[in-house]
């Protein structure tokens with residue numbers, strides 16, 4: 001299957017699974033079931049590239065491929081590595097993937113991809129001004145998008161909150177690890193958002209990540225200055241945003 005004007009392929013690399021699907025770029029929907037392959041135990045760039053190649057092959061797609069990584073990505077090079085092998089740091093992921101796939105690849109941070117997807121097709125569609133997307137999962141990912149333009153690699157999960165990394169206070173995983181109730185965890189998220197709001201005045205905050213499936217249990221409890229919307233695309237935002245970024249050549 002060759003990339004048509006509206007068909008793209010997005011692949012989302014996570015600490016436990018690598019997921020991909022064909023995306024209808026006209027409306028941001030998936031046109032196929034997601035393919036999911038567990039992340040190799042030794043999650044080096046080379047091992048992960050093999051899995052990415054398997055997904056591309058299974059999809060039958062030929063064209064530019066969008067790929068997300070839980071890393072800061074500067075001009076194709078990974079600068080950090082969250083929940084994946086540390087050997088990603090310093091590796092030119094765009095070169096590695098394009099070579100392995102023999103297709104053009106666009107590589108970007110996972111939360112940046114999710115933010116682009118929500119602003120283009122989801123909860124941030126048509127919103128003028130500054131949109132901040134936050135993904136609450138194992139860590140906290142962030143994407144800052146100003147009038148549709150991404151300010152890449154914001155890494156706001158790592159701002160300090162009461163002497164600790166923000167994501168160690170308020171990520172989705174903290175709720176499970178500490179056995180917190182939704183109200184207890186929501187209070188932590190509110191505090192984290194209020195710390196963010198000292199330095200940023202977004203027009204909208206979009207909350208996503210796995211825990212946004214249960215948004216009704218915690219989003220109404222949030223206390224912060226900025227209006228909060230729930231992500232529309234949940235677990236598919238990374239895939240959709242990656243496919244969109246690849247089509248638009250949105251290099252970070």
Ligand code: BGC
Nearest residue numbers: 070071072082111139140141
């Ligand atoms: C990483 C980010 C990533 C986020 C979500 C954070 O720990 O620093 O790069 O976007 O987790 O995966």
